[in-house]
Amino acid sequence: GAMELPPSHFPAARAAAVAVGYLRYLRGGPGRRLELRELRRARRQDIDDVGHKYYLELELEDVLDNDRTVSCTAEVLYHLGSKTSAPDVQVTVQGELRSTEEADKEFYNRIRSLEKELVAENIPDSHGNIPPELEPIHLLAWVASGYVIWQNSTENTKLHLAQVKHVKQVKRSDEDLQFDYVVLLHEMVSQEVLPWEVSVLWHPQRGARVRRCHGPGAAR
Amino acid sequence: HTQLDFWLSPRGLGLPVDVRVPFPSLQAVKAHLEAAGVSYSIMIEDVQALLDEEQTEMLRSSRVLALSTDTFNYEAYHTIDEIYSFMDMLVAENPNLVSKLEIGRSTENRPLYVLKFSTGGTNRPAVWIDTGIHSREWVTQASGVWFAKKIVQDHANNEGVASILETMDIFLEIVTNPDGFAFTHTTNRMWRKTRSKNSGSICVGVDPNRNWDAGFGGAGASGNPCTETYHGPYPNSEPEVKSIVDFVKSHGNIKAFISIHSYSQLLLYPYGYTKTPVPDQQELHELSAKAVAALSSLHGTKYKYGSIITTIYQASGSTVDWTYNQGIKYSFTFELRDTGRYGFLLPAKQIVPTAEETWLALKVIMEHARDNMY
Numbered sequence: 303g304a305m306e307l308p309p310s311h312f313p314a315a316r317a318a319a320v321a322v323g324y325l326r327y328l329r330g331g332p333g334r335r336l337e338l339r340e341l342r343r344a345r346r347q348d349i350d351d352v353g354h355k356y357y358l359e360l361e362l363e364d365v366l367d368n369d370r371t372v373s374c375t376a377e378v379l380y381h382l383g384s385k386t387s388a389p390d391v392q393v394t395v396q397g398e399l400r401s402t403e404e405a406d407k408e409f410y411n412r413i414r415s416l417e418k419e420l421v422a423e424n425i426p427d428s429h430g431n432i433p434p435e436l437e438p439i440h441l442l443a444w445v446a447s448g449y450v451i452w453q454n455s456t457e458n459t460k461l462h463l464a465q466v467k468h469v470k471q472v473k474r475s476d477e478d479l480q481f482d483y484v485v486l487l488h489e490m491v492s493q494e495v496l497p498w499e500v501s502v503l504w505h506p507q508r509g510a511r512v513r514r515c516h517g518p519g520a521a522r
Numbered sequence: 523h524t525q526l527d528f529w530l531s532p533r534g535l536g537l538p539v540d541v542r543v544p545f546p547s548l549q550a551v552k553a554h555l556e557a558a559g560v561s562y563s564i565m566i567e568d569v570q571a572l573l574d575e576e577q578t579e580m581l582r583s584s585r586v587l588a589l590s591t592d593t594f595n596y597e598a599y600h601t602i603d604e605i606y607s608f609m610d611m612l613v614a615e616n617p618n619l620v621s622k623l624e625i626g627r628s629t630e631n632r633p634l635y636v637l638k639f640s641t642g643g644t645n646r647p648a649v650w651i652d653t654g655i656h657s658r659e660w661v662t663q664a665s666g667v668w669f670a671k672k673i674v675q676d677h678a679n680n681e682g683v684a685s686i687l688e689t690m691d692i693f694l695e696i697v698t699n700p701d702g703f704a705f706t707h708t709t710n711r712m713w714r715k716t717r718s719k720n721s722g723s724i725c726v727g728v729d730p731n732r733n734w735d736a737g738f739g740g741a742g743a744s745g746n747p748c749t750e751t752y753h754g755p756y757p758n759s760e761p762e763v764k765s766i767v768d769f770v771k772s773h774g775n776i777k778a779f780i781s782i783h784s785y786s787q788l789l790l791y792p793y794g795y796t797k798t799p800v801p802d803q804q805e806l807h808e809l810s811a812k813a814v815a816a817l818s819s820l821h822g823t824k825y826k827y828g829s830i831i832t833t834i835y836q837a838s839g840s841t842v843d844w845t846y847n848q849g850i851k852y853s854f855t856f857e858l859r860d861t862g863r864y865g866f867l868l869p870a871k872q873i874v875p876t877a878e879e880t881w882l883a884l885k886v887i888m889e890h891a892r893d894n895m896y
Binding site: 337356428429462465488493 | 729834851
């Protein structure tokens with residue numbers, strides 16, 4: 303059976319971070335910012351010869367929809383001997399997220415109409431500033447980082463996007479936008495801040511897809 | 523219509539003329555001069571760029587010229603020189619309350635300054651607060667500056683911590699890791715450790731929160747100098763740590779010790795190095811609950827609390843494990859805002875709200891220490 307975990311204890315918090323990373327990858331975009339407001343409940347099940355499975359009840363907020371509350375349940379399965387395998391994650395969002403169709407279209411058209419490919423660095427800067435026109439680029443970095451965090455987390459790690467070190471748009475002949483990021487990820491347990499290269503495609507209807515990612519040590 | 527702006531007007535044959543040409547007129551003016559056989563050279567390519575640069579310099583340098591702690595900008599991040607200048611101004615403005623102590627020197631020979639707030643007495647029971655032991659945690663040094671001013675204001679208005687200052691002293695070390703802090707400004711914003719050289723390694727720095735003599739070198743720290751949690755060659759190898767150890771031991775009457783970090787929004791008590799609960803676990807847990815409730819009451823910021831090892835991770839050689847084992851019962855570590863959205867790069871406009879709410883929690887702890895003297 304599953305054992306109840308105090309939400310204030312770190313095993314539950316780490317699993318929640320994986321679930322949120324996964325959800326950001328699937329449902330995030332340049333016009334959507336999802337934040338974890340509270341981990342309400344956590345249980346853990348140790349499955350022989352398989353791994354550890356966490357059952358989570360999360361309260362998120364859709365920041366750009368007036369901080370509207372979004373309730374989710376999630377399951378995070380860390381595989382035994384988890385060095386080579388990403389956790390299996392399932393997230394169920396209760397209700398509908400507000401449509402970002404307009405903001406997405408506006409962003410898409412703005413980037414497509416740029417004469418020179420967009421290039422930016424240090425988002426946020428040392429003082430935490432983000433120029434407003436770069437906020438969608440920042441949000442997209444969180445989407446791409448969500449993938450990296452999901453793919454590279456274990457029960458002994460907790461990853462956050464610390465900073466976008468560099469981002470370069472790569473113009474494409476098809477309809478996707480492509481952004482090649484160098485992101486700094488902060489790992490809470492070791493306290494390391496390490497660079498990851500992530501190349502991501504994005505399209506208003508198709509959403510985000512990571513084409514390639516490469517980090518120090520294992521690359522997934 | 524060309525809108526030429528003569529900086530040195532035509533004065534006579536054979537004398538030079540200096541003219542600023544607006545961009546839209548550039549081609550036309552060049553063509554005209556070339557057609558007339560008039561030679562020219564470009565003195566300044568882009569006047570606007572120069573103006574912008576000058577403006578930036580003026581704004582930047584105007585911050586150094588804060589003339590008093592009343593005109594100091596608490597809503598911005600500052601350099602080490604600006605903070606040290608703030609400290610001197612605070613002492614100069616309040617000589618009967620505030621003094622500055624030098625408790626040692628960093629690896630790169632920067633002074634380690636502690637502000638002492640005291641209304642008198644001799645070696646009164648005291649509260650110790652440090653910020654900035656991990657240099658990249660900029661909201662903590664910035665909050666420390668705000669705390670210093672707040673203490674002075676409360677005392678002047680006979681409210682808040684004024685009553686605590688009747689019977690206790692407050693020691694505040696704002697830039698606990700000055701070498702690291704300078705490095706975050708000049709070279710690497712994400713630098714955490716000290717800047718000491720490690721023999722036999724090209725890697726620099728020791729984690730000052732793994733260098734204390736409590737479970738030193740055990741699980742929860744690294745023996746590799748190239749890592750962020752490197753514990754150092756031996757306990758108190760870092761002058762930044764040793765100076766505090768020496769201070770605490772020679773003072774002998776510190777009753778509450780609070781070490782401030784960011785980020786994660788946590789209030790933590792010992793131990794980090796072992797799962798064994800501290801004897802005072804229940805009291806510290808209840809006090810944490812009260813402190814966190816006070817913090818949340820201001821802006822709704824949510825904090826979790828508990829022992830280090832259950833709440834965040836196992837950590838050996840950490841500050842408050844050592845201070846607790848020295849007999850300082852009320853030993854706490856804060857992890858301030860936020861929970862990862864901006865992390866270390868917390869926007870400057872959150873400095874004051876963070877400092878304000880944290881101060882409410884600190885007051886709860888200080889008042890409890892005062893009312894439960896041991």
